[in-house]
Amino acid sequence: DGGITQSPKYLFRKEGQNVTLSCEQNLNHDAMYWYRQDPGQGLRLIYYSQIVNDFQKGDIAEGYSVSREKKESFPLTVTSAQKNPTAFYLCASSSPTELGDEQYFGPGTRLTVT
Amino acid sequence: DQQVKQNSPSLSVQEGRISILNCDYTNSMFDYFLWYKKYPAEGPTFLISISSIKDKNEDGRFTVFLNKSAKHLSLHIVPSQPGDSAVYFCAASERAGKSTFGDGTTLTVKP
Numbered sequence: 001d002g003g004i005t006q007s008p009k010y011l012f013r014k015e016g017q018n019v020t021l022s023c024e025q026n027l028n029h030d031a032m033y034w035y036r037q038d039p040g041q042g043l044r045l046i047y048y049s050q051i052v053n054d055f056q057k058g059d060i061a062e063g064y065s066v067s068r069e070k071k072e073s074f075p076l077t078v079t080s081a082q083k084n085p086t087a088f089y090l091c092a093s094s095s096p097t098e099l100g101d102e103q104y105f106g107p108g109t110r111l112t113v114t
Numbered sequence: 115d116q117q118v119k120q121n122s123p124s125l126s127v128q129e130g131r132i133s134i135l136n137c138d139y140t141n142s143m144f145d146y147f148l149w150y151k152k153y154p155a156e157g158p159t160f161l162i163s164i165s166s167i168k169d170k171n172e173d174g175r176f177t178v179f180l181n182k183s184a185k186h187l188s189l190h191i192v193p194s195q196p197g198d199s200a201v202y203f204c205a206a207s208e209r210a211g212k213s214t215f216g217d218g219t220t221l222t223v224k225p
Contacts, residue, residue, distance in 0.1 A: 004157075033212070040123070042203060042217035043158075058212075090157050100146030100165065101207050105157030 003027065006091050006106035013085075013113050021076045021109050023091035032074035033092040033103065036060065043090065049074055050096075078111065085113045117141045118206050120216035128224055133191040135219050137204030140185065144206040148213065149178060149189050152201045161202075162189070194223045 004025040013019045025032065031050045035043040045058030049068040063082025068074055074093075078085045088110050092103040119138045127133045137147075145166040150158035164171040164178045164187070171178050177190045191198055201220050205213040 006157075031212075035215075042120075043215040045212065045214075048212055088155075092157070096211075100148065100163060101211065101213055102148060102160045102163060103150075103158075103213065105150075105159065108155065108157050110155070 004091060004093050004104050004106040006089075006109050008109060009107065011109055011111045013111070015113055016080045017113075018080060019078050019085075019111065019113075021078065021089055021091075021111070023074045023076065023106060024072055025074075025093040025104070025106075026072060027093055027095070027104060028071070029093035029095045029104070030071070031094045031096055031101070032068065033094075034058075034064070034066065034074070034076045035090045035092065037088045037090060037108075046076065046089075078113075085111060087111060115140070116217075117144075118204055118214045118216040120202075120204055120219050122219050123217070124220045124222070126222045126224060127194050129196055130193045133189075133194045133198065133221055133223065135189040135191075135202050135204075135221065137187045137189075137216055138185060139187075139206050141206070141208075141214075142185070143208045144214075145209055146207050147178070147180060147187050148205045148207075149176075150203045150205065150215075151198075152203060152218070158203055191221075194221075196223050196225050199223050 033048040034046040047066040049055035148163040152158040204216040207213040
C-alpha cells in the first residue's frame with residue numbers, strides 16, 4: 001500500500017524541549033511539505049522540499065527546522081524557539097507535473113506543549 | 115496578504131440539495147486550482163481540480179467552475195449527502211509550483 005505516514009498521532013512535550021515529528025512516504029514523490037493547522041484556520045506552510053538535500057522556508061518557518069536526507073523522509077523539528085508550538089501538524093507529498101500539484105497528506109500529528 | 119480566500123467559514127444545507135462553496139484568488143499567475151476535503155483529526159484528501167485552460171470540470175456529484183476574469187472558483191456538490199459534511203479547502207498554484215491554501219469552509223449537510 002502506497003501512502004504517507006506520520007508518527008506519532010499525539011505528542012506531548014514540556015515547554016523548552018525540542019521535538020521531532022516524523023513523516024515518511026513510499027509514493028516515490030519528489031516534493032514534500034509541512035503544514036500547521038490551528039483551530040478554525042487553514043493550512044499554513046512551514047517548510048517544503050522539492051528534491052533531496054534541498055528545502056525552502058514556507059510562510060511560518062521561524063522556530064522550525066527540517067532535513068531531507070532521503071527521498072522518503074522529511075522530519076520536522078519544533079524547537080524551543082517556536083512561541084506557540086501547540087497545533088495540528090500535517091505532512092504532504094506530491095509529484096508536481098506541468099499541470100499542477102496534487103498533494104497527498106498524512107494523518108497528522110497533534111502536538112501539545114505545556 | 116492572503117492570495118486565496120474562502121469568505122464563508124461555514125455552510126449548512128439540507129440533504130439532497132446543492133452545496134456551493136466559493137473561493138477567490140488574487141494572484142493572476144495561478145493556473146491550477148484544487149479542492150480538498152478534510153475530516154476532523156485527519157489529513158485532507160484531494161477531491162477535484164481544474165486547470166486555467168478549462169472553465170468546468172466534473173467528477174460524479176462534484177463540479178468545479180472557474181471564472182478567470184473574476185478570479186473566482188466554486189465547488190458544486192449535487193446532491194449533497196450527510197457524508198459530505200467536512201471542511202473543504204480551496205488551493206491554487208502556479209505552474210508546477212507549491213500550492214497556496216484558503217482557510218477552509220465547514221460544510222454541514224443535515225439529514
